[in-house]
Amino acid sequence: MSVLRLVLADQLSPSISALADADRNHDVLLLCEVMEEATYVPHHPQKIAFLFSAMRHFAAERRAEGWQVRYVALDAPGNTGSFDGEVARAVAELRPARVVCTRPGEYRVLCKMQGWQAALGVPVELREDDRFLCSEADFAAWAQGRKQWRLEFFYRWLRQRHGVLLDLDGGPAGGQWNFDHDNREPAPATLAVPPRLQHPRSATTAAVLALVQERFSTHFGALEPFTWGVTRAEALADWQWFLTEALPLFGTYQDAMLHGEVWLFHSRVSVYLNAGLLLPRELVEAAEQAWRTGAAPLNAVEGFIRQILGWREYVRGLYWLRMPAYAELNFLEAMRPLPASYWGGPTGMRCLAEAVRHTRDHAYSHHIQRLMVTGNFALLAGLDVKEVQAWYLAVYADAYEWVELPNTLGMALFGDGGVLASKPYAASGRYLDRMSNYCTGCRYDPAAATGERACPFTTLYWDFLARHAERLGSNPRLSYAYANWRRFPATKQQAIRAEAVRVFERLQEGTL
Ligand code: FAD
Ligand code: DLZ
Ligand code: SF4
Numbered sequence: 001m002s003v004l005r006l007v008l009a010d011q012l013s014p015s016i017s018a019l020a021d022a023d024r025n026h027d028v029l030l031l032c033e034v035m036e037e038a039t040y041v042p043h044h045p046q047k048i049a050f051l052f053s054a055m056r057h058f059a060a061e062r063r064a065e066g067w068q069v070r071y072v073a074l075d076a077p078g079n080t081g082s083f084d085g086e087v088a089r090a091v092a093e094l095r096p097a098r099v100v101c102t103r104p105g106e107y108r109v110l111c112k113m114q115g116w117q118a119a120l121g122v123p124v125e126l127r128e129d130d131r132f133l134c135s136e137a138d139f140a141a142w143a144q145g146r147k148q149w150r151l152e153f154f155y156r157w158l159r160q161r162h163g164v165l166l167d168l169d170g171g172p173a174g175g176q177w178n179f180d181h182d183n184r185e186p187a188p189a190t191l192a193v194p195p196r197l198q199h200p201r202s203a204t205t206a207a208v209l210a211l212v213q214e215r216f217s218t219h220f221g222a223l224e225p226f227t228w229g230v231t232r233a234e235a236l237a238d239w240q241w242f243l244t245e246a247l248p249l250f251g252t253y254q255d256a257m258l259h260g261e262v263w264l265f266h267s268r269v270s271v272y273l274n275a276g277l278l279l280p281r282e283l284v285e286a287a288e289q290a291w292r293t294g295a296a297p298l299n300a301v302e303g304f305i306r307q308i309l310g311w312r313e314y315v316r317g318l319y320w321l322r323m324p325a326y327a328e329l330n331f332l333e334a335m336r337p338l339p340a341s342y343w344g345g346p347t348g349m350r351c352l353a354e355a356v357r358h359t360r361d362h363a364y365s366h367h368i369q370r371l372m373v374t375g376n377f378a379l380l381a382g383l384d385v386k387e388v389q390a391w392y393l394a395v396y397a398d399a400y401e402w403v404e405l406p407n408t409l410g411m412a413l414f415g416d417g418g419v420l421a422s423k424p425y426a427a428s429g430r431y432l433d434r435m436s437n438y439c440t441g442c443r444y445d446p447a448a449a450t451g452e453r454a455c456p457f458t459t460l461y462w463d464f465l466a467r468h469a470e471r472l473g474s475n476p477r478l479s480y481a482y483a484n485w486r487r488f489p490a491t492k493q494q495a496i497r498a499e500a501v502r503v504f505e506r507l508q509e510g511t512l
Contacts (some may be wrong), residue, residue: 001097002026004090008083009037009051010105010400012058012232013276017127018102024066030090031055032072035081040108041394044221045212046228046363050397053208053230054275060204061231070094074211083112084119091120098123105129105274106401107323131279132316133309134158139317149318149419152178155310164309165288165302173291178306179251179299186435187256193264197241199229220343220395222361228271228397235272239283242267243290251300255368257351257436262358266366267304270398273312280308307367315406318420327389327405331417332468334382339507342374342391347512349456350442351432352377363397368435370396375412376427380460381507382467385415423477426464429455450492450499456512463500466493 005018005027019029033055038048052074059071072079072086080086087099103126104110110126117124128135134142142157143149156177159165165173205226213223229235246265253265272278284305291301319326341347344360355369365374370392378388385408392408393399410420429446433439439446444455449462465472465485472478485493506512 002028002094004028004030004087004094004096004099006030006087006099006101007058008102008104008109009033009055010275011102011129012054013131013279014062015131015279016102016276017130018100020127022067024068027068028090028094028096029059029062029067029069030072030086031059031069032079032083032086033074034072034079034083034086035074037083038074038216041390042219043216044359044363044395044397045216045219045223046221046226047397047399048216048219049205049208049212049223049226050228050230050271050363051275052212053202053205054277056204056208057202057231074215083109084116087116088120091122096122098125100125100127102127102129105403107319107327108401131276131281132313133162133280133284134313134317136317136320139313140321143317143321148422149314150422151310151314154314154317155306158309158313159305162284162309164284165291165298165305174298174302176302179302182299183251183254183303184435185252185256187253187258187261187264187437189258189437191253191258193258193261194245196227196263196268197238199227199234199237201226202230205230220360221363225361227362229277232277235269235277238272239267239269239278239286242269243286244295247287247290247296247300247304249300251297251303254303255435257354257366257368257373257432257438259350259354259437262362262364262366264366268364270403271364273308274398274400274403280312284309312403315410315420316402318406318410319402322416322419326409326416326419329409329416330385331415332379332382332413332471334378334388334413334415335384336382336504336507338378338383338387338391339512340510341512345510348443349377349512350444351436351438351457354438359395363395365396370407371412371425372427372432372435375408376425377457377460379413379424379426380457380464381504382464385409385413388413418475423475424464424472426461426481427457428461429457432457450495454499454503456503456507459496459499459503462488462493462496463503466497 005022007029033052059069063069070090099122101113113126167173209223229238249265269278287301287304290296291298341352344356347353351373355365355373358365389408393404406420409415414424433446445453446455446458448454449458465481473482
């Protein structure tokens with residue numbers, strides 16, 4: 001009897017554990033496009049198109065290798081519209097001896113899978129997702145007994161475990177674990193940013209784009225320009241482009257923002273990594289090799305590796321260790337409704353408009369825009385954590401809950417009260433002015449906290465500190481900020497707090 005092997009849209013790796021030990025002549029691979037997954041949040045049309053096209057190409061490649069593939073397209077007759085329904089239908093029709101799956105990237109989907117054995121009456125095996133460099137169990141062991149979980153220590157531990165960027169004596173290459181201080185340059189407006197690689201559009205992608213246009217046109221986001229690669233070969237081509245064209249300057253401009261520049265020197269590999277077209281191990285090895293051969297400097301390579309070997313693994317470990325309770329946290333009791341400006345509504349805040357525009361047009365914005373523009377504003381304004389989480393999950397092509405939730409709730413919103421980060425990433429307009437050229441030409445003045453041209457980020461930054469003094473005032477990493485606030489005369493403090501009330505009124509009216 002055959003084995004039914006399920007491959008989800010974010011499991012498009014031929015080496016995935018669900019396919020290990022498979023018998024190509026008898027076993028059946030199941031891939032399904034289902035309405036429930038495309039709509040449980042209103043995913044960006046480019047995200048849906050990317051996943052459907054990548055799934056269809058993956059299925060075609062496996063068929064060409066001799067696999068038997070059951071591919072259920074979105075509008076295929078009989079498509080039940082859900083994972084539950086499609087696995088049940090396949091089991092009823094194929095009568096497999098068992099079902100084999102790799103554990104999914106979302107707790108919500110794991111709960112479904114855990115119910116299948118009882119519901120379907122066949123053994124269902126859930127295997128570890130071993131594409132990651134740190135297993136759930138190893139993360140739990142690392143975290144156990146530590147009072148605080150900090151990225152820096154986790155990252156050093158993982159580098160030593162995997163022998164990444166180490167000297168012959170086992171110390172960090174270049175004598176430092178971290179080159180962050182070299183990676184905070186603003187980008188000059190005249191900076192030449194190389195144009196990205198273009199991918200030829202296959203007939204499969206064209207068909208998927210038409211389908212998505214027809215079925216998901218009400219979702220926020222533009223379908224064109226669709227610039228994503230949809231096969232492993234195309235993802236590798238993008239990666240090779242990054243290694244030669246962008247990695248050397250990745251570190252230097254990692255935190256920079258420039259009006260009109262969507263990608264700067266970022267890799268945009270998260271979309272490919274998270275879907276399984278690229279594997280983290282191979283990227284870390286290739287990036288290290290780039291440094292060892294002199295193709296890229298150490299600050300860039302260390303900075304890049306820290307994102308993949310450090311942050312990516314860290315947020316995943318934290319997610320699985322803390323779910324499902326983690327999703328319910330709201331340390332700062334943030335409950336203000338998400339404003340229309342996050343969905344493209346008008347705003348005079350030039351930085352926010354730019355981040356949302358990139359998001360709408362590309363299903364992408366880079367890390368500093370996500371953290372310090374849309375995330376920072378949501379933090380300072382106390383936007384509802386669930387609404388903000390759902391927004392991030394919907395609008396980015398790389399978003400799956402295991403990576404989106406800790407980044408949104410923990411990193412951007414401090415909603416977990418300090419599990420992920422030691423202090424909120426709160427910043428005023430002055431930070432944005434230093435790291436971008438957005439403020440030139442903005443209706444607001446980043447230096448002003450009160451008055452006609454008060455920058456909402458600056459007003460709300462001080463108001464945020466004042467509002468949460470009880471919860472955050474004793475955080476040693478905020479002592480400098482609170483000392484500054486306390487130095488303000490009472491009249492200035494009152495004026496800022498009154499300005500904040502006006503900012504919130506205008507936010508609600510849609511005139512901010
Ligand atoms: P680069 O800047 O080129 O970085 C290289 C790689 O490092 C990325 O591809 C990614 O795989 C990894 N990486 C970098 N930072 C992080 C991080 N904080 N957590 C995990 N991996 C990281 N990343 C996602 O993959 N999916 C998400 O849904 C997601 N949501 C986010 C939400 C918020 C509020 C914030 C602040 C960050 C979020 N991130 C998310 C992390 C980060 O912003 C993206 O990984 C990055 O912008 C992707 O673009 P890139 O591939 O060009 O990254
Ligand atoms: C995000 C997404 C979308 C839009 N569509 C599908 C789909 O049709 N089929 C599928 O297998 N997965 C899809 N996904 C990803 C899932 O919602 C979910 O994030 C992952 O399966 C978790 O591992
Ligand atoms: Fe953003 Fe304020 Fe600068 Fe305008 S002045 S771009 S709102 S930080």
